[in-house]
Amino acid sequence: MVAFIGVYTFGFVAATVCVILLTYITYELLKTYLYPFIGNALQLKSNAGDFFCQVVGYTKEFWNSPLFKLWIGPVPFLILYHAETIETVLSNPVHMDKAYAYKFLHPWLGTGLLTSTGDKWRRRRKMLTPTFHFSILTEFLEVMNEQAEVLIEKFEKQAGKGPLNCFNHITLCALDIICETAMGKKIYAQSNHDSEYVHSVYRMSDIITRRQRMPWYWPDFVYNYFGEGREHNRSLKILHSFTESVINERAEYITYVESDSESDQGMRKRRAFLDMLLKATDEDGKKLTHKDIQEEVDTFMFEGHDTTAAAMNWAIHLLGSHPEVQKKAQQELFEVFSESERPINTEDLKKLRYLECVIKESLRLFPSVPFFARTICENTQINVYKVPKGANVIITYALHRDPRFFPDPEEFRPERCLPENCVGRHPYAFIPFSRFAIMEEKVILASILRCFNIVACQKRENLWPLGELVLRPERGIWITLERRNYTITHTHNDFQKCSYSVTENTTK
Numbered sequence: 001m002v003a004f005i006g007v008y009t010f011g012f013v014a015a016t017v018c019v020i021l022l023t024y025i026t027y028e029l030l031k032t033y034l035y036p037f038i039g040n041a042l043q044l045k046s047n048a049g050d051f052f053c054q055v056v057g058y059t060k061e062f063w064n065s066p067l068f069k070l071w072i073g074p075v076p077f078l079i080l081y082h083a084e085t086i087e088t089v090l091s092n093p094v095h096m097d098k099a100y101a102y103k104f105l106h107p108w109l110g111t112g113l114l115t116s117t118g119d120k121w122r123r124r125r126k127m128l129t130p131t132f133h134f135s136i137l138t139e140f141l142e143v144m145n146e147q148a149e150v151l152i153e154k155f156e157k158q159a160g161k162g163p164l165n166c167f168n169h170i171t172l173c174a175l176d177i178i179c180e181t182a183m184g185k186k187i188y189a190q191s192n193h194d195s196e197y198v199h200s201v202y203r204m205s206d207i208i209t210r211r212q213r214m215p216w217y218w219p220d221f222v223y224n225y226f227g228e229g230r231e232h233n234r235s236l237k238i239l240h241s242f243t244e245s246v247i248n249e250r251a252e253y254i255t256y257v258e259s260d261s262e263s264d265q266g267m268r269k270r271r272a273f274l275d276m277l278l279k280a281t282d283e284d285g286k287k288l289t290h291k292d293i294q295e296e297v298d299t300f301m302f303e304g305h306d307t308t309a310a311a312m313n314w315a316i317h318l319l320g321s322h323p324e325v326q327k328k329a330q331q332e333l334f335e336v337f338s339e340s341e342r343p344i345n346t347e348d349l350k351k352l353r354y355l356e357c358v359i360k361e362s363l364r365l366f367p368s369v370p371f372f373a374r375t376i377c378e379n380t381q382i383n384v385y386k387v388p389k390g391a392n393v394i395i396t397y398a399l400h401r402d403p404r405f406f407p408d409p410e411e412f413r414p415e416r417c418l419p420e421n422c423v424g425r426h427p428y429a430f431i432p433f434s435r436f437a438i439m440e441e442k443v444i445l446a447s448i449l450r451c452f453n454i455v456a457c458q459k460r461e462n463l464w465p466l467g468e469l470v471l472r473p474e475r476g477i478w479i480t481l482e483r484r485n486y487t488i489t490h491t492h493n494d495f496q497k498c499s500y501s502v503t504e505n506t507t508k
């Protein structure tokens with residue numbers, strides 16, 4: 001190769017070599033000299049998979065101590081992984097500041113429920129809690145059933161055709177569900193892959209997690225000039241203009257409907273979380289501004305789809321690698337639905353107890369949110385350690401693998417989650433998650449299991465969990481789907497996806 005380089009290119013090559021050498025020397029110097037100031041982050045891997053393994057490794061190493069300290073850039077974090085120490089922090093509402101760790105979410109989410117603190121959080125929370133009333137959940141259920149149908153239709157085309165990476169299919173389904181329940185807006189993510197908004201939701205999550213892992217990009221100045229500042233701003237603009245227009249549209253629609261009572265029957269749309277926000281008032285009867293509403297809607301879009309999508313994917317893998325668990329779940333479904341293909345109603349949801357255990361046990365092994373942070377707001381004692389006000393703590397994933405509460409913690413055993421088996425367990429041994437997510441998971445997983453048998457194509461050790469904001473399998477979830485063998489009585493117009501003739505089946 002070198003032989004082909006002409007004399008006139010030599011100068012260029014030499015210059016390049018010099019630059020590379022200089023960069024290398026500077027890097028080495030910085031590494032040794034700046035190290036004490038930059039902290040463990042230089043040791044921390046910037047690749048998300050390695051970073052996650054590293055933190056998991058540390059928690060194993062320090063398992064017998066109540067906590068350990070990790071420097072991420074200039075900020076020391078206390079890492080917690082025992083139910084007792086986590087209780088000290090989470091049971092005291094004083095320590096609810098989320099300050100530093102969530103800073104990079106602010107441009108996107110403003111200070112909605114997830115990112116706000118103190119009084120603002122308490123006021124918002126009080127206003128928003130009633131919006132999760134049962135009656136709206138039943139309307140959400142309709143959306144979930146419809147989107148599950150679209151998913152099954154897609155899977156139907158793939159069944160019997162060998163390995164399938166279901167990760168994106170599930171994620172798009174979750175995205176359709178959150179868009180319609182949160183904003184009342186159909187975006188058809190499952191059938192139209194090219195939505196600019198959908199693309200930006202992904203880009204933004206990526207961009208933020210990368211910045212979190214690279215302290216040298218924390219100062220805005222550095223980030224804007226050397227980092228991904230421009231890319232960040234471009235995605236941000238797409239995200240915000242989309243939600244802004246949806247909010248304006250919906251607000252106009254509501255005023256229109258309210259001013260014209262006749263249109264009530266014909267035009268009434270299903271209620272969305274956004275409608276509740278537009279109507280909500282605080283103690284003084286004040287409404288939220290559109291900007292306030294946008295913060296909450298963006299938060300829901302962020303928190304509400306990736307988390308459930310990842311959780312469903314992990315559950316699918318676990319069901320696919322534990323045929324005995326899958327059979328039991330299908331048996332329960334048969335008891336509730338028999339061979340009917342009707343949509344799932346709220347009564348059914350209550351009866352699916354074993355499926356709920358499957359969902360919870362999956363979340364124990366693969367919690368969608370593997371870390372979250374708090375700032376200690378007054379001097380506190382955690383175990384034997386005095387922790388000063390202002391310290392940051394990270395509550396980690398390792399909590400769910402405590403052998404004192406979950407013997408053979410790596411084993412997937414849904415029975416652990418039966419109410420009778422939880423008696424006496426430490427109340428902070430398992431961090432619960434939203435009712436909305438349980439409901440969504442039940443509908444989607446039940447719909448899949450009613451139509452198909454799942455066979456996992458991956459072993460647990462080949463899943464490469466990537467722990468960023470959300471715990472995801474780096475290389476997707478590979479499964480094969482087999483159509484289940486029963487004849488169907490059609491109760492629902494266009495719900496014929498599971499039906500097939502024997503001949504169709506034999507063509508593979």
Ligand code: HEM
Pocket residue numbers: 098113114125299300303304305307308311363367368369372373431432433434436437
């Ligand atoms: C498997 C699914 C889910 C898991 C594991 C999960 C986990 C969590 C965790 C650990 C937090 C605490 C974060 C912190 O305080 O720093 C949180 C907060 C939050 N989540 Fe989720 N979540 C899930 C699904 C959802 C869904 C579906 C929604 C919305 C529809 C949602 C909305 C929120 C909101 C608004 C907050 C902030 C709550 C507050 O501080 O008042 N989450 N979630």
Ligand SMILES: *[C@@H]1O[C@H](CO)[C@@H](O)[C@H](O)[C@H]1NC(C)=O
Pocket residue numbers: 224225229230233
């Ligand atoms: C991104 O937007 C922020 C806030 O508007 C601005 O301060 C910053 O300079 C922008 N960054 C780039 C690289 O354009």
Ligand SMILES: *[C@@H]1O[C@H](CO)[C@@H](O)[C@H](O)[C@H]1NC(C)=O
Pocket residue numbers: 485
């Ligand atoms: C499917 O059903 C048909 C007819 O009932 C039966 O002959 C066949 O053995 C079944 N196949 C499987 C794989 O269970």
